[in-house]
Amino acid sequence: MTYALVADCVSKAFGHRRVLSSASLRAKRGEVRAIFGRNGEGKSTLLKIATGLLQPDAGTVRMGDTVFTRASLPMLAARGVFYLPDHDVLAPVYRLGMQLGLFERRFGQGRAIDAARLAGIDHLLDRRVVSLSGGELRRAELALAITRSPTVLIADEPYRGIAPVDHDRLTTLFRTMAAGGCAVVVTGHEVPSLLAAADHVTWCTSGTTYELGSASAACAHDGFRRGYLGPTVRAPG
């Protein structure tokens, strides 16, 4: 199977603390993949390695047929990766419209105004980013990703800090991007929203990752239920 982006069997330690021992991230075009895991299990570290922000102690990062010995985000971004961290993807002092315009001119794939409309922030284009609320900021960041029209979108806890009423809108945006051929990988603890969005679930625990399959298969996985979900969560639909 060909994946758009793979971080394969990566390990990472910070000092004496080993966060990942053999974990993998596989982003597949046309799919939303959700990575679950308890705090401190290495989800964000895995995402940072996959996007070149951290170098692994072992393992490789691959994009298509290209294997990177030392990946960096600018290098991967030029090839179609967009990384949405949990903060600071937009520069606070510049106006939102100006930053969307940078992506439109640089990559020429999506129109900033269309992306802003889709994300529901077209009335905020003249505002400085520092003046946006948490929910507006998250939608503005997604507008940036839509303008970029990436082949791979890696989003770290995109649902965090936004009102539940906005979760559906976010899910729709992820599904729309995946339907357009983008490989979407998201993390978080907002289980109902993430399960509703996900085509595939990965469980990150004890320094490694388990591919659990669809949301319903994940919900039926005994270890995942005991180790992460808890007894009350049900599969969507």
Next chain:
Amino acid sequence: MRSSISIAAPVIIPRALVLWGLTRLLLLLAALPLADGGSPGALSPPAIGIVLLIGLVGLVDVLARRERMLWANLGVTPGVLLACYAAAAVPGEAVIALVLR
């Protein structure tokens, strides 16, 4: 699709010029007490040093403005950012070198 430098330069160079002006002003003020009646320009550090300094301070400026992720997602490397900051200092340093010669 435009190159990363053509995207970064129009944003970075204006503020790099301000950074260069402030750095030069600070260096001049620092040199005044040491000039001892002579020209403070005689104590000016080499132009190449100033150009490199502006490039490095520029990278710190990018971090302080929390723009690292924006530029990285735009495919703009730290090397390109450093070059933009440093390039902004070159014309001014050339003029100063000519005046002091």
